[in-house]
Amino acid sequence: MTKTTQTGSDVIVIGAGLAGLTAAVHAVQTGATVRLIAQGWGQQIVTPGWISVCDRAKDDVIAELRGYAALHPAHPYALAGDEGMIDCLERFRAITKAIGVPYGACVKAGHNLRLTTLLGAIQTPLLAPASMVSGDLTGVTGEILLVSFTGWRDFYPALAASNLAKQGITARAVLVDAPGAPQAWDLWPVELARRFDDPALRQRVIDQLRPHVQNAAKIGFPAVVGLEQHVEALADCTQQLERPCFEIATLPPSVPGTRLSNRLRRWLLRQRARVQIGHPVVHGIVENRRCVGVDVGALGHTNPFYADQFILATGGLYNGGIQSDESGRLWEPIFDLPVKGPGGTGREKWYHANLLVHRGHAVHRHTGLRVNTRMQPLDADGAPVLDNVYAAGHLLTGFNPLTDGCAEGIALATALKAVQVALALEAQKSY
Amino acid sequence: MTDNAQHLIDLTAFTADHCLKCNICTAACPVASITPLFPGPKTVGPQAQRMRLPGAPSPDHSIDYCSGCGICTLVCPHGVRVMEINTQAKAQMTATHGISLRNWFLSRNERWGRLGTPFAPLINFGLRLWLARWFAEKAVKISARAPLPRWAGYTFRGWWKKQVRQHPRPAPASDAQRVVYFHGCSTNTYEPHIGKLAVAVLEHLGLYVEIPPQTCCGLPAQSNGDFKAARRYARKNIAFLVDYARRGIPIVGTSASCMTAIKGDYQHVLGLDDPDAQLVAEHTYDFMEFLAKLHREGKLPTDFHPIERELPYHAPCQLKAHGMGRPALDVLDLIPGLRCWEIDADCCGIAGTYGFKAEKRAIAETVGKPIAEQVEAASAEVVVCDTETCRWQITSLTNATTIHPVELVAQAYGLTVDRYTPPVTARQM
Ligand SMILES: Cc1cc2nc3c(=O)[nH]c(=O)nc-3n(C[C@H](O)[C@H](O)[C@H](O)COP(=O)(O)OP(=O)(O)OC[C@H]3O[C@@H](n4cnc5c(N)ncnc54)[C@H](O)[C@@H]3O)c2cc1C
Numbered sequence: 001m002t003k004t005t006q007t008g009s010d011v012i013v014i015g016a017g018l019a020g021l022t023a024a025v026h027a028v029q030t031g032a033t034v035r036l037i038a039q040g041w042g043q044q045i046v047t048p049g050w051i052s053v054c055d056r057a058k059d060d061v062i063a064e065l066r067g068y069a070a071l072h073p074a075h076p077y078a079l080a081g082d083e084g085m086i087d088c089l090e091r092f093r094a095i096t097k098a099i100g101v102p103y104g105a106c107v108k109a110g111h112n113l114r115l116t117t118l119l120g121a122i123q124t125p126l127l128a129p130a131s132m133v134s135g136d137l138t139g140v141t142g143e144i145l146l147v148s149f150t151g152w153r154d155f156y157p158a159l160a161a162s163n164l165a166k167q168g169i170t171a172r173a174v175l176v177d178a179p180g181a182p183q184a185w186d187l188w189p190v191e192l193a194r195r196f197d198d199p200a201l202r203q204r205v206i207d208q209l210r211p212h213v214q215n216a217a218k219i220g221f222p223a224v225v226g227l228e229q230h231v232e233a234l235a236d237c238t239q240q241l242e243r244p245c246f247e248i249a250t251l252p253p254s255v256p257g258t259r260l261s262n263r264l265r266r267w268l269l270r271q272r273a274r275v276q277i278g279h280p281v282v283h284g285i286v287e288n289r290r291c292v293g294v295d296v297g298a299l300g301h302t303n304p305f306y307a308d309q310f311i312l313a314t315g316g317l318y319n320g321g322i323q324s325d326e327s328g329r330l331w332e333p334i335f336d337l338p339v340k341g342p343g344g345t346g347r348e349k350w351y352h353a354n355l356l357v358h359r360g361h362a363v364h365r366h367t368g369l370r371v372n373t374r375m376q377p378l379d380a381d382g383a384p385v386l387d388n389v390y391a392a393g394h395l396l397t398g399f400n401p402l403t404d405g406c407a408e409g410i411a412l413a414t415a416l417k418a419v420q421v422a423l424a425l426e427a428q429k430s431y
Numbered sequence: 432m433t434d435n436a437q438h439l440i441d442l443t444a445f446t447a448d449h450c451l452k453c454n455i456c457t458a459a460c461p462v463a464s465i466t467p468l469f470p471g472p473k474t475v476g477p478q479a480q481r482m483r484l485p486g487a488p489s490p491d492h493s494i495d496y497c498s499g500c501g502i503c504t505l506v507c508p509h510g511v512r513v514m515e516i517n518t519q520a521k522a523q524m525t526a527t528h529g530i531s532l533r534n535w536f537l538s539r540n541e542r543w544g545r546l547g548t549p550f551a552p553l554i555n556f557g558l559r560l561w562l563a564r565w566f567a568e569k570a571v572k573i574s575a576r577a578p579l580p581r582w583a584g585y586t587f588r589g590w591w592k593k594q595v596r597q598h599p600r601p602a603p604a605s606d607a608q609r610v611v612y613f614h615g616c617s618t619n620t621y622e623p624h625i626g627k628l629a630v631a632v633l634e635h636l637g638l639y640v641e642i643p644p645q646t647c648c649g650l651p652a653q654s655n656g657d658f659k660a661a662r663r664y665a666r667k668n669i670a671f672l673v674d675y676a677r678r679g680i681p682i683v684g685t686s687a688s689c690m691t692a693i694k695g696d697y698q699h700v701l702g703l704d705d706p707d708a709q710l711v712a713e714h715t716y717d718f719m720e721f722l723a724k725l726h727r728e729g730k731l732p733t734d735f736h737p738i739e740r741e742l743p744y745h746a747p748c749q750l751k752a753h754g755m756g757r758p759a760l761d762v763l764d765l766i767p768g769l770r771c772w773e774i775d776a777d778c779c780g781i782a783g784t785y786g787f788k789a790e791k792r793a794i795a796e797t798v799g800k801p802i803a804e805q806v807e808a809a810s811a812e813v814v815v816c817d818t819e820t821c822r823w824q825i826t827s828l829t830n831a832t833t834i835h836p837v838e839l840v841a842q843a844y845g846l847t848v849d850r851y852t853p854p855v856t857a858r859q860m
């Protein structure tokens with residue numbers, strides 16, 4: 001499918017976060033030739049791996065989002081358009097199913113899930129890996145059994161149980177020996193997950209748990225139940241323990257995020273797309289408001305890569321898409337696109353005096369690129385800066401990815417919109 | 432910020448300061464997740480570096496289990512040169528505790544290749560005896576399961592000298608028609624056909640090939656922590672090559688890992704921070720990268736004969752480090768009928784000399800498993816890969832024949848060389 005031409009590929013996607021990866025998938029699915037270039041993996045490997053669309057919605061999530069977008073025309077959801085929202089969620093579910101990391105939603109259609117964290121707090125994303133969805137607390141009345149490993153520093157299930165109790169959910173904690181290592185102090189989630197891939201090691205955990213199941217309605221494990229064989233691993237636990245087993249997001253690195261990233265990469269490679277992770281794009285080659293290529297900072301010399309269309313999904317302040325320094329200067333390093341900031345001189349308006357202030361700090365809400373409904377970055381007068389560069393994900397201004405509970409939804413919606421505009425697919429609803 | 436301050440920050444050890452401790456590298460490290468003996472890149476790298484003088488020895492000896500594959504450096508979103516920091520720490524350990532006989536032996540492959548050539552049949556036979564392998568494992572700790580090369584019985588350099596003597600070439604009108612070929616040790620003594628094909632392709636493109644004196648790139652010594660030897664090799668190569676670089680003549684090589692050393696490691700790992708090293712790095716290209724560049728410039732003839740095949744391709748970890756994308760795939764895509772696809776695998780496990788070590792062989796085999804699985808699932812009989820030790824490892828993990836992409840390019844141009852049968856046509860599916 002991917003065919004090198006004199007001018008390069010149809011699309012270059014910059015960034016390997018949720019926005020970049022899904023943009024690459026959409027573009028490949030239209031038959032375009034795609035090259036994805038990223039300095040490193042995106043933030044899905046340090047986040048739970050679920051999809052927050054509008055965490056605060058109490059009932060119909062999309063209705064709430066529509067209402068919000070109508071009131072806030074500059075919000076990325078309003079710019080991407082609400083019909084795109086439903087479309088991108090359906091596509092995400094379809095591709096994750098196809099690559100073997102299926103995502104699911106709440107049984108109450110259109111509602112947010114209610115998932116416990118390792119501290120026993122309840123989080124409300126719209127979609128989550130199927131392994132987490134089976135732990136949805138919506139309507140649960142029975143007792144939850146929470147499992148961790150003796151000596152493991154990253155999950156104290158008794159604490160989670162006591163916090164859940166305060167919210168009216170009965171939970172009980174149990175510690176068992178970690179698979180393949182009685183002392184689990186320094187094990188990383190990914191390391192534990194690989195051990196769960198091994199049926200013999202997994203069996204030892206299951207055998208230890210059997211006497212503790214008792215009246216439990218569901219059994220929650222930290223999200224380390226298998227890496228490559230995770231569907232089989234969780235099904236095995238569920239079948240043998242005769243209770244729905246589920247996963248709870250861990251501290252980084254995130255196994256669900258790693259599974260998703262690995263499988264998306266494998267799918268893209270098998271479609272003969274290029275996936276180049278490891279070096280930064282240092283410079284955009286621009287001629288008459290058109291980007292013709294990008295230079296990649298490489299060993300010895302930079303390397304140019306050419307394409308017709310460019311999707312910029314390099315993340316926000318924490319991911320390298322926006323840079324800052326001690327003087328309060330904010331800049332976009334590849335195309336030097338205009339960056340909107342919190343205003344004021346220096347960094348005086350960046351932070352609130354209260355670290356945990358409701359709705360977060362100004363620097364996180366306001367810093368980013370302004371785009372139009374075609375996802376094109378804009379200058380101070382509101383005119384597109386470049387004809388064929390489209391921005392998506394955390395890079396955009398107008399929301400706070402740390403507090404608003406919509407970061408993944410925005411990544412998916414804006415990535416889809418960017419690809420549709422770039423490949424002029426707005427008219428064709430489905431391809 | 433002053434240029435000097437920026438330079439200090441860019442120095443490898445100081446990239447540790449960009450580390451957010453996000454553990455993305457830990458999740459990706461192919462070694463950490465399969466052995467409890469290695470706590471992972473963040474722990475032994477930037478975490479261990481944060482209170483340490485750059486260059487001071489690491490107290491943590493588990494770093495010996497790092498394979499040096501560099502995946503950590505690639506996945507880090509913040510530009511931390513994790514592998515480079517680890518390799519420097521390893522060198523400090525070697526400087527303090529000395530190098531083992533086995534690691535010294537593996538670091539001097541260049542010598543064994545040369546010295547063994549006249550005795551090729553005997554060595555090739557002897558090294559495949561079960562008893563010899565058992566002895567090597569017990570006495571020197573070189574794994575009995577590790578893939579060994581075959582000595583060709585003649586050297587590429589010897590062939591080239593004869594070639595030039597028999598067919599004198601007119602000197603080209605300008606330096607723009609010249610190209611330097613860096614063959615590396617393995618092509619010289621084990622796989623001369625790769626070098627012969629590379630020369631055939633370059634000459635087909637109308638280029639005047641120069642093959643100046645050269646020595647081992649130094650990577651085996653570097654990855655075994657012997658920086659003294661590695662720097663000696665590096666300085667020699669720089670001296671051999673810098674004149675060409677100064678004249679703007681490209682230096683191309685068919686071993687992607689040797690080219691990583693010359694382009695990057697001389698500076699970022701060995702700390703050879705001089706203008707000559709930089710100049711050579713700037714003008715050095717992986718062979719397929721060079722062809723892709725010619726294509727971008729409209730200078731690559733694309734009158735290829737079709738090759739009707741679908742072949743898996745493995746991008747070696749050290750090739751990924753170049754930051755040049757996958758030029759082999761970009762060029763092979765120009766051949767009608769040929770459909771190559773990249774295997775999803777970080778590293779084949781061999782990582783230079785790592786997979787030859789008895790105590791690390793099982794790790795190396797587990798790291799390479801995804802390759803074997805995908806090759807098997809595709810029922811592929813031929814795998815394409817740019818680096819020699821990776822090819823040997825893939826052959827040992829699968830039943831596939833492994834080839835360098837230049838073999839396909841030569842075949843598509845209708846070129847061949849003596850004492851060589853193109854494996855793709857030889858093994859039609
Ligand atoms: C993952 C992680 C989690 C942590 N969590 C906690 C926590 O929860 N609570 C807590 O209290 N502490 C925590 N710490 C420890 C805490 O971060 C350190 O104790 C603290 O940062 C030390 O501050 P410092 O200014 O002394 O050193 P640092 O903040 O480490 O700064 C040292 C600086 O000196 C520079 N430097 C070193 N050598 C040289 C040289 N030769 N020349 C010039 N510059 C040099 C370094 O590059 C660096 O910029 C954590 C540390 C890590 C790594």
Ligand code: SF4
Nearest residue numbers: 450451453454456507
């Ligand atoms: S080295 Fe990079 S990837 Fe690893 S923990 Fe630090 S910032 Fe994260």
Ligand code: SF4
Nearest residue numbers: 460497498500501503
């Ligand atoms: S170089 Fe490879 S083995 Fe070593 S720490 Fe990095 S990823 Fe792990």
